[in-house]
Amino acid sequence: APIKVTKVCCIGAGYVGGPTCAVIALKCPHIQVTIVDLNQARVDAWNSPDFNLPIYEPGLVEVVKQARGRNLFFSTDVDKGIQEADLIFVSVNTPTKKSGVGAGFAADLNYVELATRRIAAVAHSSKIVVEKSTVPCRTAESMRTILEANSRSGCRFDILSNPEFLAEGTAIDDLFSPDRVLVGSLQTPEGLDACESLAEVYSNWVPKERILTVGLWSSELSKLAANAMLAQRISSINALSAICEATGANIDEVAHAIGFDSRIGPKFLRASVGFGGSCFQKDILNLVYLSESLHLPQVAAYWRQVVEMNEHQKSRFSKTVVDTLFNTITGKHIAVLGFAFKADTGDTRESPAISLVRDFLSERAYVTIYDPKVEDAQIWLDLVEACPNVPLVNIQKQVTIARSSLEACKDKEAIVIATEWKEFREIDWQTVYNNMNKPAFVFDGRMIVDAVALQKVGFKVKVIGRGD
Ligand code: NAD
Ligand code: UGA
Numbered sequence: 001a002p003i004k005v006t007k008v009c010c011i012g013a014g015y016v017g018g019p020t021c022a023v024i025a026l027k028c029p030h031i032q033v034t035i036v037d038l039n040q041a042r043v044d045a046w047n048s049p050d051f052n053l054p055i056y057e058p059g060l061v062e063v064v065k066q067a068r069g070r071n072l073f074f075s076t077d078v079d080k081g082i083q084e085a086d087l088i089f090v091s092v093n094t095p096t097k098k099s100g101v102g103a104g105f106a107a108d109l110n111y112v113e114l115a116t117r118r119i120a121a122v123a124h125s126s127k128i129v130v131e132k133s134t135v136p137c138r139t140a141e142s143m144r145t146i147l148e149a150n151s152r153s154g155c156r157f158d159i160l161s162n163p164e165f166l167a168e169g170t171a172i173d174d175l176f177s178p179d180r181v182l183v184g185s186l187q188t189p190e191g192l193d194a195c196e197s198l199a200e201v202y203s204n205w206v207p208k209e210r211i212l213t214v215g216l217w218s219s220e221l222s223k224l225a226a227n228a229m230l231a232q233r234i235s236s237i238n239a240l241s242a243i244c245e246a247t248g249a250n251i252d253e254v255a256h257a258i259g260f261d262s263r264i265g266p267k268f269l270r271a272s273v274g275f276g277g278s279c280f281q282k283d284i285l286n287l288v289y290l291s292e293s294l295h296l297p298q299v300a301a302y303w304r305q306v307v308e309m310n311e312h313q314k315s316r317f318s319k320t321v322v323d324t325l326f327n328t329i330t331g332k333h334i335a336v337l338g339f340a341f342k343a344d345t346g347d348t349r350e351s352p353a354i355s356l357v358r359d360f361l362s363e364r365a366y367v368t369i370y371d372p373k374v375e376d377a378q379i380w381l382d383l384v385e386a387c388p389n390v391p392l393v394n395i396q397k398q399v400t401i402a403r404s405s406l407e408a409c410k411d412k413e414a415i416v417i418a419t420e421w422k423e424f425r426e427i428d429w430q431t432v433y434n435n436m437n438k439p440a441f442v443f444d445g446r447m448i449v450d451a452v453a454l455q456k457v458g459f460k461v462k463v464i465g466r467g468d
Helices: 017-027 040-046 060-067 078-084 110-122 139-150 171-176 189-202 216-247 251-259 280-293 297-324 352-362 376-386 392-398 405-409 422-426 429-434 451-457
Strands: 007-011 032-036 072-075 087-090 127-131 157-161 181-185 211-215 333-337 366-370 399-401 414-417 441-444 460-463
Touching (some): 007 017, 007 078, 007 110, 017 060, 017 072, 017 171, 032 078, 040 072, 078 110, 087 110, 087 189, 110 127, 127 189, 139 216, 157 189, 157 216, 181 189, 181 216, 211 216, 280 297, 297 352, 297 441, 333 352, 333 405, 352 376, 366 405, 376 392, 376 399, 405 429, 429 451
Parallel strands (some): 007 087, 032 072, 087 127, 127 157, 181 211, 333 414, 414 441, 441 460
Antiparallel strands (some): 157 181
């Protein structure tokens, strides 16, 4: 029979493990939730008395304030967390491999495997082990093999796949009312029982009809498929934005018109300077790798094109900036507004802003960056990684970080909008204009400015996906 879950442990206190399990604790006061991580600084931040949490996510502080110390705990004692729990989420990072077989494509499963081995090594009692990280198909099978080969007698491990669909910036809303929760299990009596135990946890706040239960492999593949299809929509609209710019059509109008078709739908059709974030590219490359491993080269090529179009969009935008600024930006001063990969997050992983700044630096322009949430140290780290042959001191001769849009734009020749922060919609453009060198240019990579109004002020304006 399905067990009733009373103690949950989550291995990995990152962007997924932290918010997800904090919400479980909030919604299930009868369940004790412990989130463990090897990273002491991260755990300290989760525990900080003034709620200076390690990630910024609207609504997250309120959730943690209510549950922390009541039935939500953060700790570096991974072993104790494992031993006490009857259900364990594995929510560790699964980055793209940087070397070895499948480098540049395959997921690095080292962290998942280490966490799994730790569970096998220290567990005294049976556990439901839930794969929360995004992983290639059949990873659950490997986890099961590792657990079974290393477990004490009398310990049973049931493996579930429960991929996470939250988006950063809206994580708390997404967790409070998810479109669906997906749980994959083996279709054996034990597998189905474990599945029911986890479904019961979610049913404390998620309507039953939104909790989908499927086979393990379908669940794992559905996560990669969902991200691939979402990213494909963006690459499709961005491919069309290039046609718009060349013809005088307006991508906003085109997206609006096609989105009215109920089969297509209006969401996720915003043209941009390119998609970023820790997952889209990684998960598509993972799917490409899987397809190739399965001897399906045409399928692999199809998905790879989604990532290639995204790379093209980023470099196309950089090129527009250079071309428009009279074919050279050497020695020119450019303000980059926004460094996060999307609004309402401090996360910069795979942010298109990084590629833009790198391109501007290689053209020997001076760049001033302003982002309301990204830490300075993170900007330097990202730029050092993006420009491997340039020492930080040299980068810092070309790049400065500003504390406001107004400060960033002062005495510049051009402004580039890279993230759609709400405050950039409320900029006092007349004041900005008065403080800039002329002619003053605005390049909007996020379609947030009113081009006509800015032109009236005196700006030369280029908006992604608009030919006029
Ligand atoms: P993250 O890097 O923010 O967090 C992972 C954490 O796991 C880190 O703090 C790390 O220290 C910890 N960790 C690694 N190995 C450990 C171990 N053996 N024991 C204890 N702690 C360990 O990553 P994330 O963004 O939370 O992503 C986690 C997974 O969720 C990935 O597979 C990702 O693809 C997937 N995912 C991410 C998002 C997102 O929006 N970021 C959304 C859905 C799914
Ligand atoms: C994405 C998915 O939306 C989540 O469902 C998934 O769980 C998550 O990946 C994951 O697996 O990590 P996230 O990357 O946090 O979430 O944010 P999105 O809102 O999807 O945005 C991704 C990128 O696409 C951003 O750079 C965003 O600016 C860009 N984007 C999004 C567009 O350019 N146009 C759009 O219409 C939508």
